[in-house]
Amino acid sequence: MSASGSGLEIRIDSAGLQSRIDELALISEAPPPVVTRVLFSEADIRGRGYVRKAAREAGLAIREDPVGNIFARWEGSEPDLPVVGSGSHTDAIPNAGRYDGVVGVLGAFEALAALKRAGFRPRRSLEVVMFTSEEPTRFGLGCLGSRLIAGTISIERARALRDVDGRTLDELRGAAGYSGPLESVRLPNGYYHSFIELHIEQGPILEAKGIPIGIVEQIAGPSSYRVTLQGEGGHAGAVPMPGRHDAMLAGAEIALAVENAAKTSGSPDTVGTVGIFRIEPGASNSVPFRAYLEIDLRDTRLDTRGKALAQIEASAAKACALRGVRMEFEEINSDPPADGDPKTVATVEKVCSELGLRSLRMVSRAYHDSLFISRVSPTTMVFIPCRNGWSHRPEEFATPEHIASGVEVLAHTMARLAG
Ligand code: GLV
Ligand code: MN
Ligand code: MN
Numbered sequence: 001m002s003a004s005g006s007g008l009e010i011r012i013d014s015a016g017l018q019s020r021i022d023e024l025a026l027i028s029e030a031p032p033p034v035v036t037r038v039l040f041s042e043a044d045i046r047g048r049g050y051v052r053k054a055a056r057e058a059g060l061a062i063r064e065d066p067v068g069n070i071f072a073r074w075e076g077s078e079p080d081l082p083v084v085g086s087g088s089h090t091d092a093i094p095n096a097g098r099y100d101g102v103v104g105v106l107g108a109f110e111a112l113a114a115l116k117r118a119g120f121r122p123r124r125s126l127e128v129v130m131f132t133s134e135e136p137t138r139f140g141l142g143c144l145g146s147r148l149i150a151g152t153i154s155i156e157r158a159r160a161l162r163d164v165d166g167r168t169l170d171e172l173r174g175a176a177g178y179s180g181p182l183e184s185v186r187l188p189n190g191y192y193h194s195f196i197e198l199h200i201e202q203g204p205i206l207e208a209k210g211i212p213i214g215i216v217e218q219i220a221g222p223s224s225y226r227v228t229l230q231g232e233g234g235h236a237g238a239v240p241m242p243g244r245h246d247a248m249l250a251g252a253e254i255a256l257a258v259e260n261a262a263k264t265s266g267s268p269d270t271v272g273t274v275g276i277f278r279i280e281p282g283a284s285n286s287v288p289f290r291a292y293l294e295i296d297l298r299d300t301r302l303d304t305r306g307k308a309l310a311q312i313e314a315s316a317a318k319a320c321a322l323r324g325v326r327m328e329f330e331e332i333n334s335d336p337p338a339d340g341d342p343k344t345v346a347t348v349e350k351v352c353s354e355l356g357l358r359s360l361r362m363v364s365r366a367y368h369d370s371l372f373i374s375r376v377s378p379t380t381m382v383f384i385p386c387r388n389g390w391s392h393r394p395e396e397f398a399t400p401e402h403i404a405s406g407v408e409v410l411a412h413t414m415a416r417l418a419g
Contacts, residue, residue, distance in 0.1 A: 010114045010411050014404040017110045021403075024050050024090065024106065025098035033394045037092040039138040040068075040172040047090050048176075051105060051130050058109040059116055060128065066180035067158075068132040068173060069145040074112050076122040076418060082193035083125045084417045085377065086111070086410060089134030089145075089369060097396025099386065103403055104198040105130045111198075111411035123419035124193055131369040138163050138172070140294070141333055142222070146369035148185040150376045152335075155182050192377030194344050194417045197370040198410045199381055200398050204389030205362060212405045213359040214383030215348045218300055219374070220269055221337035222367045223309070225295040227254060227316065230326040233281065233289030248279045248288035250316075250325040257315035258295055264311075267304035271365060272297045272312070300337050300363055338371045341378030344417075348380055351412045357405055366391075382409050 027050055029036040029043045037043045048070065055062055055072035063071045073083075088104025108128040115126075132145030139161040147153040159182070161169050173179070201207075206214050231247030255274040262272030276294035295312065299305035313329060320327040345361065352359035362383065364370075370379050384406040387397040 008115070008118050008120055008412065008415055010118050010408060012110060012114050012404040012407050012411070014400045017106060017403065017407065018400050020054055020106045021098055021102055024102055028092075030095070033097070035092045035096045035098050035394070036094045037090065038094070039091050039133040039135070039144075040176045044091055045176050048130075051090055054106055054109050055128070058113040060109065060112060064178070065185045066173070066178055066182055067145055067148055067169075067185050068176060068178045069149065069185065070130040072109065072128045074116070074122060074126045076125040078123050079125055081124045082190055083127045084122075084414050085127050085129060085192050085195040085373070086197060086414060087129035087131060087369070088197050088199055089131045091133055091135050091137075093135045093137050093392055095394060096392055097390070097394050099200045099396050099398050100202065100391050101134055101199070103200055103384070103398065103406065107198050107403060107407045108410060111407045111414060114407070114411050115415055120415050122415070124417070126414055126418055134369055139169065140224075142367060143369050143372050145185070146372040148182060149187050150372040151186045152372055152375055158182055187376065189376070192373070194341070195370065195373045195377045195379045196344065196348065196410060196413055197368055197373075197379070197381045198406050199368060199383060200386040200391060200396070201383040201389065202366045202386065202391035206360065206383060206385035207387065207389065209360065211358045211360045212384065212402055213352050213357050213409055214362045215340070215345050215352070215359050216364045216370070216381035216383060217340045217345055217361045219338045219364045219367060219371045219381075220298045220300045221302065221305065221335050222296065222298045223305065223334040224297070224332040226330045226332050227251070227293040227295065228328045229291040229293075229320065231289050231291075231323070232287070234287045236285040236287055239287055244287055245324040246287050247291040247325050250320050250323045250327070251277060251279070251291035251293050253319035254293060254312070254316045257312050257319070258297070261308040261311040261315070262297070265299070265304040265308040267299055267301050269300040269363060269365060270298070270304050270308050272308060294332070298365060298367070302336060335367070335371065338374040338379075340374070340380040344378045344380045347416060348382060348409060348413050351409055351416065355408060355412065357409065382406050382413075
């Protein structure tokens, strides 16, 4: 039980929330403990059913939009006022864990249920959203639902998205039961009064410092690039070394250039990763004639990210020229960083101090739907520690106590903002 300055006595049902997190984890394309729930896969569709059920059990009213964002609402006494929002995602990359995103959806339901049990009556409506496709697995582009809500992606670009099998967003959302114009996903200006996303940190800082709550002041800007390399294949025994045009080796040089550029950009927040690297024909006795890489490059600063990108492009061009390999280098996506809203950050900080919980202002190097919601609403995020900073792997873990503290902070903050 906890009471903040508002005098509200809030009791989080930590055991109930943990069993919901564990139940949702069983809805997966892979056997436990692995969680894989790729957008509009059979597991994602069943997961959506679970989310609806959990929202109803929390006493919330459901609405879904044409891209599959699920809104769960508690109507305030002045329903025409801008809403206080929270939420996150339940899709999961291949070989993921059970907490990424899920804590921010099921945890927000629990926050509202706890406020109901405490007898709170909101003036502004409170709304939790499960965003469609925070993860980029299906279309190579993350935060599809929140981009459409905020209007930061054009409808033409959304319609042009294709998965690896060439299927479009319209085909896949239709098969999952969603129809209607994508234009209507965008929320009107001023829809949100404020937005707070609860999430595991996905990094090691809170755990190492022994601090239960992080408050996000800035979210790094992600960017990604697709590199296609065309060399010349041949027999691994018969083609002499001097005459080779090995596409894989050019790709390897590019991957090392990404690492080097990120390490030497001058910003501690520049991170660069080559997470996709495919070669053809993929036979041990054949020189690779084609390579395909995707580069993920992020930073809290656009100048150092730009400098790192220029360095990568120059090194890639040089490596390809020396090896006689043709290169296409295309941008997949490039988003600026976002700042947390200072007043909302201060509100969360005040709630933490009234609850006797230590907190730390921090940067999110991972991206989140809040990156896009912050374009249309005062926004911040509440982070909780996760074991060893692990995320995007099955060993991801957050203690029930830390989850309960995060939910408690979320509940008190939403109550304060809802008036
Ligand atoms: C989101 O999962 C990210 O890649 O930051
Ligand atoms: Mn993730
Ligand atoms: Mn996430």
